[in-house]
Amino acid sequence: MASDTEKHQELLSALKTAQGQGDGSFERAVTAAFAHVFEHLEHLNTLGGPDEEGRPLKPGESSTLR
Numbered sequence: 001m002a003s004d005t006e007k008h009q010e011l012l013s014a015l016k017t018a019q020g021q022g023d024g025s026f027e028r029a030v031t032a033a034f035a036h037v038f039e040h041l042e043h044l045n046t047l048g049g050p051d052e053e054g055r056p057l058k059p060g061e062s063s064t065l066r
Helices: 004-018 025-045
Strands: none
Touching (some): 004 025
8 A cells, every 4th residue: 555645646647637638537536535535634623522622743744734
């Protein structure tokens, strides 16, 4: 299984390759990228309870998505 960084690189590459093709490949690449974003968001939402902010941030980690 690819690491998350590799997955991000694959998704970006697919978007760049599909751009302007006119065959629906760009739409599929966008859908795959958003699906991955939602996986990340779902994971972040499961880290804490309803009254918590979640797990403590790691050094250098952004709290933007919280």
